[in-house]
Amino acid sequence: MSQSPVEPASNNQASSYRQGWAALNQMLHEGKSFSGHERNCAFLNLGGHSFADVSGLVGLNFDEDGRTVVSTDWDFDGDLDLWTTARTAPRLRFLKNNSSEEKKNFLSVRLVGNGVESNRDAVGAIVELYLENVKPPLIRTVTAGDAFISQNSQWLTFHFSPEQKIRNLTVYWPAGQKQVVDELITKSFYKIHQGKAAEMWIPPIRRIDMKSGLSKPSASSEHSRTVLIGRLPMVPIQTKGEYSESELPKQSLKGPLLLNVWAPWCKPCVKELSLWTQSEEILRSAGLRILALNADTSAIDSAQRLLRRLRFPFQSAHALQRTVRSLDWFQRSFLDHWAPLPIPSSFLIDRQGDVAVIYKGPVSPEQVLKDMKLLDMSMSERREAAIPFAGKWLKPPRLPNPLLVNGQFVAHDAISEGITYLRRYLESSEDRGGKSSDHLSKIAHTIGTLLSKSDNPSLAKSYLVKALHFTPDQIDLRIELANLLLSYPSLNHIEEAIAVLKPDPKVQVTDPASRRLLSWAFFLWGESFQSSHQYQKAEQAFRQSIQLHPSQLKAAEKLAWLFVTQNPEQDQRKSNALAIAERLCAITQHKNGDYLDLLAFIQASHGQFEQAIRSMEEAQVLRADAPDSKAFKEGKNWMDHFKKHLIPDLRFESD
CATH class of the missing domain: 3.40.30.10 (Glutaredoxin)
Structure with a gap:
């Protein structure tokens, strides 16, 4: 059985999980048996020692995909009958208990709570039936929803041999009160209201005569x-x-x-x-x-x-x-x-x-x-x-959904054919008119998503833009389009992504997902400016990235490097760089070598060479398992450089 993920899963694990559900849904749609027509089972408890398989003996060994079993005294004859449902036909069965009347003795009770200390259905109540010269008592509990998508009758039925007699019955109500009921007659039905005497109840006369018969599957037809x-x-x-x-x-x-x-x-x-x-x-x-x-x-x-x-x-x-x-x-x-x-x-x-x-x-x-x-x-x-009969409808007719056709193509790995079908549908719908903007947006959105996965980003972009034209307020669509633009970043694409996420520069973006993605876009924008030596614009972009998403640590790192490398003669910039580096190392608990390198470099720029060496040593410890790496070798060179600037200890002694 496919297990639901209980923690974040990798892409491969998530894909495998989704494929499992897809296979299950396909079996449902194709009318296949989940159990391979394995027959249902029924077991008889042999006094606590073992169980006997009585599936065929009692007539429960049906080969449908069983789902629910409900026990209830349907005909009020004292024995429990069964209703069963199945996923496959026949969906519903009634199994009448035809136990011998001579060998039957029973008592059936229905509890009613007072609605104050206990709920009216008495859910949670425990009933103990004491028989003369018999230990221990027979016990029943009132439950609600005690099986898979089903619930047994709230009548509690006790069965015992014909020669046995009832001594009394004890009810433990959900709130904890104990109530003892005496003088009960066998083969009877009682209603017991909390705190009141038991009342004998007379069952109604069933007017429906159910006839037994064998279930015959209907013949399949291709017509x-x-x-x-x-x-x-x-x-x-x-x-x-x-x-x-x-x-x-x-x-x-x-x-x-x-x-x-x-x-x-x-x-x-x-x-x-x-x-x-x-x-x-x-x-x-x-x-x-x-x-x-x-x-x-x-x-x-x-x-x-x-x-x-x-x-x-x-x-x-x-x-x-x-x-x-x-x-x-x-x-x-x-x-x-x-x-x-x-x-x-x-x-x-x-x-x-x-x-x-x-x-x-x-x-x-x-x-x-x-x-x-x-x-x-x-x-x-x-x-x-x-339809073959007249009636009233609660809702207007459902619009046709071409995405279901596309879903069949995609499920059979014919994605390009599905895209072609949707593109033609969208084109004809625009020509004809009459379709809602939301409907057309979903179609264009789906086409764009499929194209983006099939390495056609330019065409994918055009359909996502078209979808956004139909529904300009759809945030998820803006995020997807921006992600597509940022997946092959150039300066133009980054600017487009920012414009998609923030169409009005005067209006603040409030959606958390949009703010995170917009922060990333500004970070990429800053990197583009930095690579083209436009340091002032890069600094502004990194600042905006951090303002939108304070956890964008990469932008903070880049900003600190700009502070210490551009106009370093300004003390305030150097101080800001040091504060950022210290904050980055604190957030990452001194476990990030890049941030420790940054801190060491800034400390050295302040003349704090001893602190710089300690920071670099921390970074080198993190890289100790890769002594041949470029980062490790560069770290060693920087440490040697910092040590050259240390003032040697001078010892003074008196004559």
């Missing part, structure tokens, strides 16, 4: 009709011609058009093509075009012979394997159950080039003609037509 309430454009259709491969023009995929995926070896496909051929006149008069896509490019010759034999009157083409694959991923994005695209399958496309209906398996001309009425309906009208 389905899915009306898309929110429509999306068809994926690119790439075909194989006699001499080359090509993509069908977008204009040719605008409907009314029925795009059919078939193969010459598929008998239902041949029958379907024959029906359409026979219905040519009525289909054409309705304005419907048909494009028959052969999905098997290894059988092009036989496909062409078959179409000639049928005298198929509509357009045909031979789809590349990646086109068939894209059509499969496209249809999966609309459904929670990801089943492979069967052959034949068809897609009814509207006048905008958007898919309106997906047919899995053969579809009759009559059904297609009937569904053509959906093409010009609004989303609300389509939603009403898509």
Whole structure:
């Protein structure tokens, strides 16, 4: 089982964890069993010595992915029945306990707290049932949510042999009060209110007669009709011609058009093509075009012979394997159950080039003609037509989400194809209009993010800028764009990043993440100025970096070096440099060799050579495991240099 991280993980560990969840979600969508159809188990406690496997004996050894078990006396006959749920079908089962009446003896109680000292449900109460000549007592506890996404009945049921009699019952209420109840009758139900006498309770008469039966899984079918309430454009259709491969023009995929995926070896496909051929006149008069896509490019010759034999009157083409694959991923994005695209399958496309209906398996001309009425309906009208019953809706229809289509491409490592689909969707949406700025921003943002990971920073930048144009107040988007600009820093890119994070120089940036990134941008800006010998501008940039994020220690280090190397004759600058260096070493607890080097150099500039030598010695200790390193050798040279400036000890003696 995948373990949730309990501490910061490396990128590889986090990636592995995310991949585990992705694999789990894929199993969910594909309807697979988590347990490999391992049967459920039930064990009988043999008096504290061991357990016996009674799974098959009691009828609990089902092979579904079990989730919850709830025990309750559903029919109020004194024994506990079970309700079970599963992730796979059948989702719900009722298991009636048919124990022999002659061998049954029980007492069932329901506690009610007073709502002052104890909660009304008496959660936490402990009940002890004492039987005559029997030790120890039978014990039950009132719980809330005592199992995985389930809770047993709050009736506490005690079972004992028919010859045994009840002595009394003791309740320990959650607040600590003890209540003893006497004169209880077996095979009865009692309600016990806190501090009051027990009241016998008469169960209601069940009016529902549940009939037992074997669960039979429904037969799977590859025939389905899915009306898309929110429509999306068809994926690119790439075909194989006699001499080359090509993509069908977008204009040719605008409907009314029925795009059919078939193969010459598929008998239902041949029958379907024959029906359409026979219905040519009525289909054409309705304005419907048909494009028959052969999905098997290894059988092009036989496909062409078959179409000639049928005298198929509509357009045909031979789809590349990646086109068939894209059509499969496209249809999966609309459904929670990801089943492979069967052959034949068809897609009814509207006048905008958007898919309106997906047919899995053969579809009759009559059904297609009937569904053509959906093409010009609004989303609300389509939603009403898509369901088999009338009703009221709480929310407006959900907008189509092309990111789900892209998600299928990304999940199958076809990222470039996903990017192409989103770019075309965004382009057509801008041309058509009618989409919200937030929606278009998400699309452009996703394209930019994917492009930035595929080593196309220039194009990625253009889409992130476009996303920011749609939603200029989105802070996360500004941060991502700035990060992209800073990932290949030049002076122009750094200035752009600063402008992205701080669009109005007069307005203070308050978002913590933006301030940290802006601080880093100013640090990089300062380094650029420093490398071009623009020391005053560099100093200003480092100061701004520290003001935005006081923990930006690298900027403080750079600023201290500027203080001590530029205009060092000014005492205040030297004093500021020393204060910064001492602060850096204190923050890092004298464990950073670079900061100790800085402190030693500044101390030497103040004439404090003994202190400088001690600071350098601390730095050298940190580098002792790498005596051949450049830093270690330079540190030794500086120590020798500092020692030359020491005034030798002079000893004075009297004559």
